[in-house]
Amino acid sequence: MKKVLVMGGEALKNQAKGPVTKHVLKRIGDHPPPEDIRTIPRIIEDRCIMCGTCVNVCPTHCIEIEKDDKDNGMIWLQRAQCMWCGHCQTYCPKDAIHIDREPALSNSLFSFNNRQDYEMICAKGSFKGEKADKKLAELIDEGGKKLKYLEEFRG
Amino acid sequence: MTGEFRSRFRTLTDGSDAPPDADHHIFIGPQHPWAEEPAHFIIHVKGERVVEADIRIGFNLRGIEKAMENKTWRQNTMLVPRACGICSAVHQNIYVRVVDRLAGVEDQISERARLIRMFSLEAERVHSHILWYGILAHDAGFDTMLHISWRDREIIMDIVEDFSGNRVNPALMLPGGVKRDIPKEKADKARPMLDELEKKVLYHKKVFTEEASIRNRLEDVGVLTKDDAKKTTPNGPTGRGSGLPFDIRKSYPYELYDKIDWNLVYYTEGDILATTMVRIDETLESIQMCKQILDRLESTQGELLARVKPRIPEGSYMSRAEAPRGEDIHFGIANGTDTPERYKIRAPSLGNIDATLKRMDGEYIADMPVILRSYDPCFSCTNRVMIINEKTGEKMILNQDDFARKAIKAKKYNRSFF
Numbered sequence: 001m002k003k004v005l006v007m008g009g010e011a012l013k014n015q016a017k018g019p020v021t022k023h024v025l026k027r028i029g030d031h032p033p034p035e036d037i038r039t040i041p042r043i044i045e046d047r048c049i050m051c052g053t054c055v056n057v058c059p060t061h062c063i064e065i066e067k068d069d070k071d072n073g074m075i076w077l078q079r080a081q082c083m084w085c086g087h088c089q090t091y092c093p094k095d096a097i098h099i100d101r102e103p104a105l106s107n108s109l110f111s112f113n114n115r116q117d118y119e120m121i122c123a124k125g126s127f128k129g130e131k132a133d134k135k136l137a138e139l140i141d142e143g144g145k146k147l148k149y150l151e152e153f154r155g
Numbered sequence: 156m157t158g159e160f161r162s163r164f165r166t167l168t169d170g171s172d173a174p175p176d177a178d179h180h181i182f183i184g185p186q187h188p189w190a191e192e193p194a195h196f197i198i199h200v201k202g203e204r205v206v207e208a209d210i211r212i213g214f215n216l217r218g219i220e221k222a223m224e225n226k227t228w229r230q231n232t233m234l235v236p237r238a239c240g241i242c243s244a245v246h247q248n249i250y251v252r253v254v255d256r257l258a259g260v261e262d263q264i265s266e267r268a269r270l271i272r273m274f275s276l277e278a279e280r281v282h283s284h285i286l287w288y289g290i291l292a293h294d295a296g297f298d299t300m301l302h303i304s305w306r307d308r309e310i311i312m313d314i315v316e317d318f319s320g321n322r323v324n325p326a327l328m329l330p331g332g333v334k335r336d337i338p339k340e341k342a343d344k345a346r347p348m349l350d351e352l353e354k355k356v357l358y359h360k361k362v363f364t365e366e367a368s369i370r371n372r373l374e375d376v377g378v379l380t381k382d383d384a385k386k387t388t389p390n391g392p393t394g395r396g397s398g399l400p401f402d403i404r405k406s407y408p409y410e411l412y413d414k415i416d417w418n419l420v421y422y423t424e425g426d427i428l429a430t431t432m433v434r435i436d437e438t439l440e441s442i443q444m445c446k447q448i449l450d451r452l453e454s455t456q457g458e459l460l461a462r463v464k465p466r467i468p469e470g471s472y473m474s475r476a477e478a479p480r481g482e483d484i485h486f487g488i489a490n491g492t493d494t495p496e497r498y499k500i501r502a503p504s505l506g507n508i509d510a511t512l513k514r515m516d517g518e519y520i521a522d523m524p525v526i527l528r529s530y531d532p533c534f535s536c537t538n539r540v541m542i543i544n545e546k547t548g549e550k551m552i553l554n555q556d557d558f559a560r561k562a563i564k565a566k567k568y569n570r571s572f573f
Contacts, residue, residue: 038320059230
């Protein structure tokens with residue numbers, strides 16, 4: 001029953017093929033990311049009713065909301081904290097959330113630019129424009145302070 | 156405790172509690188080239204032979220159970236799969252079944268939702284087993300098999316990614332049903348891929364049974380006889396390799412496992428090769444089940460998600476399932492609010508430790524990596540707190556206050572902890 005060189009054929013095949021890394025760049029085109037890949041959420045502003053379900057349901061508390069009533073409010077996202085579970089999409093009562101397919105991963109995840117960390121994903125009514133920009137600037141400032149503390153701590 | 160009880164948590168500070176025959180003690184882990192997982196093994200050897208082995212765990216307690224008490228039931232659906240890196244779907248499945256029962260929606264879940272849940276579970280079993288025997292071959296010094304098996308594992312990973320949107324964390328399940336449907340186009344795309352994977356796994360089986368260089372490392376190594384297995388109570392493939400035909404899917408069927416054709420795989424030899432063959436045969440069986448489920452999905456219709464309210468009524472429920480590594484148990488207590496009162500997870504690796512240490516007795520030290528790998532150790536999902544008195548075998552589970560009080564008293568008055 002015991003034999004030697006059972007995998008001889010496989011070894012010869014691989015020898016003839018050459019290194020796999022040679023073909024990697026060609027193969028990326030053959031394997032596009034699947035259509036329903038889960039990444040960060042986006043909100044369609046016309047459908048959003050500022051109910052706050054996505055905020056309550058988010059496991060990592062990465063979505064936050066500030067609002068007056070259902071037409072005036074804003075929702076922002078802390079990108080680095082989002083774990084792409086898609087819970088907000090599932091529980092949204094108005095189907096206002098869809099998932100971004102190409103979120104420019106290299107910018108959002110591993111950059112040390114804290115400006116990328118926060119993102120205003122929905123701003124409606126009186127909150128649109130000046131108020132949202134001011135809030136975003138505040139958040140980025142706070143993030144910058146945190147980063148500074150961290151750097152001091154690291155030394 | 157019985158006379159055969161022996162503490163696996165020796166201190167070795169003055170050498171007095173070491174086994175008398177041993178002349179050397181070898182320490183493996185928690186940081187070691189062999190170990191991907193943080194565990195500390197103390198192996199007592201005489202010459203080349205192992206006399207006994209001890210284990211120390213607890214290097215990777217992440218406090219998932221405590222974190223769950225501070226989150227809502229809905230949020231926890233996404234926290235639970237993070238308990239384990241590989242068997243994430245099985246943890247989520249048990250959690251979801253606990254919530255279904257507590258919320259009283261168990262009979263509202265449609266057949267289609269249950270079939271999709273089962274597909275996720277079986278696909279996970281396939282990729283977990285392939286990963287495991289790849290690493291086993293690597294530990295036995297047969298790296299070609301590692302590369303080839305992990306290359307072929309990508310086929311099932313692609314299918315899971317296509318269906319769920321993520322490679323290892325499919326997270327398809329929700330209390331009351333599933334999150335996504337498997338449409339016909341995707342199923343048609345997956346079927347030829349499953350056929351291809353079946354061919355590849357048959358080739359893997361041929362290599363493990365015929366190739367001398369791997370078979371010599373696994374055959375008659377670390378034999379766990381049926382009697383020993385009954386004493387040390389292994390679960391999952393470790394037990395099934397030693398002639399204990401016990402599988403939760405057969406014994407206490409959940410989801411739709413009683414309505415699908417599949418065979419229970421078990422071997423009676425008890426060595427590492429038998430455990431490996433159990434897992435390879437199970438992989439083939441799971442691929443066959445995946446195909447059946449895809450066929451049945453075509454003729455089954457139904458609502459995907461039943462409504463579950465965020466507040467769960469008072470009650471408690473224990474649920475279990477067959478994870479790729481063995482039996483996984485969850486116990487949840489609800490108190491009428493939207494957060495759990497207490498949630499307990501017992502991961503399968505904990506039940507297999509004793510049997511694996513039993514396997515080592517009398518083996519060569521060179522066979523240790525293979526034997527330690529044999530039960531697929533996974534400690535990040537295993538580590539919990541329990542205090543055992545070494546002399547009497549008394550077990551205590553303490554909360555934080557009691558523990559602190561006892562420890563301070565023991566330190567202050569210089570007396571024993573118990």
